[in-house]
Amino acid sequence: MTSCDDPGPDALTGLRPRLPSPLQEVTDGRFERRGVRLLLKRDDLIHPDLVGNKWRKLAPNLSAAAGRTLLTFGGAYSNHLRATAAAGRLLGLDTVGVVRGQELAGRPLNPSLTRCAADGMRLHFVDRSTYRRKAEPETLTAVLRAADAEDAYVVPEGGSNAAAVRGCRRLGRELAEPADEAAVACGTGGTLAGLAAGLGAGGRALGVPVLKGGFLSGDIRALQREAFGGPRGDWSLDDRFHFGGYGRTTPELEAFAADFEQRHGIPVERLYVAKLLYALVALAEEGAFRRGSTVAAVITGRPFT
Known part of the structure; x- marks a missing residue:
């Protein structure tokens, strides 16, 4: 039997995921010289069509839709x-x-x-x-x-509702042991709300919003109330890395993403993932991560083809 936040790999024929998604350690001097270990949580490899947090958020809603x-x-x-x-x-x-x-x-x-x-x-x-x-x-x-x-069965923008947040709780559980801090790019905040809940005591979740406005904190609190009845986990947001807002990039971000791809051989999606990785490099260089700690970056998507 599966829990309400985990529809299970056989619950939706045709949507068999690769779970748990792989963890990939990367060697990057920008983290190494700060004594920080960097892991990439390759949620981009969960499913060929429903990539990353899209599978985690949609699967519970698809089960609830029951064919509608x-x-x-x-x-x-x-x-x-x-x-x-x-x-x-x-x-x-x-x-x-x-x-x-x-x-x-x-x-x-x-x-x-x-x-x-x-x-x-x-x-x-x-x-x-x-x-x-x-x-x-x-x-x-x-x-x-x-x-x-x-x-119709209505799913909100970005797929973020109580079912989606409970679905993303599994992501936190998968990272609770290997990571001291887990970071994710945020659009509507549903993934971060579930991630923080799943990490449990001792784990910290960091969200990097890709939109301007500084409005996500209230949305995340509301999503956790709807999903769990109240706040869960230790989470925070850093609003400095939206690069002009949703769908926006800059030459600086493009250059960073291309460099990361060349260093590590990993395709970097520009609208979410590049902003997350840029933020983590900047935070490491600011000394935001404790020496000896492990930081996991959730790779939520891949470049559009």
Whole structure:
């Protein structure tokens, strides 16, 4: 029997994951000279289509959907939309993606949305004002009606809800023994909320937001209340490494990611993973990690192809 936060490898035919995901130690002088051991938690290798935290967050929701149409939300380059569309293809489920930006309707789809459509996802575009109010009951009802999906199982933006947070708790459990501190890039905060809960006493979780605004702390506390009834684990956020906000990069970040790939032979996804790794290097050079400690970086995705 599996727990409510672990649907198990056989619960969803076609979504058999590689769990636990591999741990890879890398030798990097920027950490070594500070006496810090760096591990990469290769969640990018969990599943060929539902990469990293996308599998961990979607699997419990897919079980709960029980074959119903799945409707979810995202921007034009959303990895979450891509993962949901892929899950629908693999499981034979209808999927609807509500896309932020009505101005995109009627224009050629970008490669990410093209992949969603190829996997059978029906795309429904809404203006940004409506999108910001998507959690309000009246707005959500109107969106479901307009998308002809009134009976759909709704998954929030980024897949972050109580089921997803409980699903990510396993990630923390997998890292509780090898790591003193585990770090993850954050969009909606669901992965960090579960990671911190799973690490247990003595482990610390660090989140590196990829959006500007400094609003995630409250969201993470709310997600933990919804998932566990109250706060869990020792976690913190460092808001300095968003590089201009979601979907933004800079030449400095591009150069860093290319250098990391060359040093370690690991493909670095730019919008989340590069910002996380950059943050960890900066923090190591600031002396933020105790000498003799082990830091695990959760690799939540891989470059889009």
